[in-house]
Amino acid sequence: MTGKTHASCGLLVGAMTIEYFQTDLFTSITIITLAVISSLLPDICHTQSKIGRRFKILSLLVRTLFGHRTFTHSLLFISLIIILLYFIQTPDYYLVSIIFGLLSHVILDMLTPRGVKLLYPIPLTIKFPLVFRTGGLVDLSLAGALTTGAIYVLFQSFFNNLFLNL
């Protein structure tokens, strides 16, 4: 999937987290930022990706050590991040937005022909029975649908709060 599709899925994750936890404005902005970054983070192993271009050296290092779509797209990576966040006592709403942001990336990549090494270091490629080409029509439509969903959830919670406070 393209970076756009991943980012729009991160946006939806952020919007749903805000809606669920009913956070204040500052926390909400942080939640959305974290969700979008997390939804792009696994592609740090890809030097040409949105996030890889921004952190070139780290990206090269990860790519050299693990290769593309392996460690950073695995349950092991996500578990290590959960443990780390738990140790630094990350509030629940940040934890949820980061974890679901990461999961959304891996799930979307499982919808592509290349799949992911979900069980890394076990070298097994995991993908859904139905896959779609990156940058194809389904990928682009998905980005649009996810963004629309995110905007809907955001506005819905905004208007709900507005009327509750009247």
Ligand SMILES: [Zn+2]
């Ligand atoms: Zn990826």
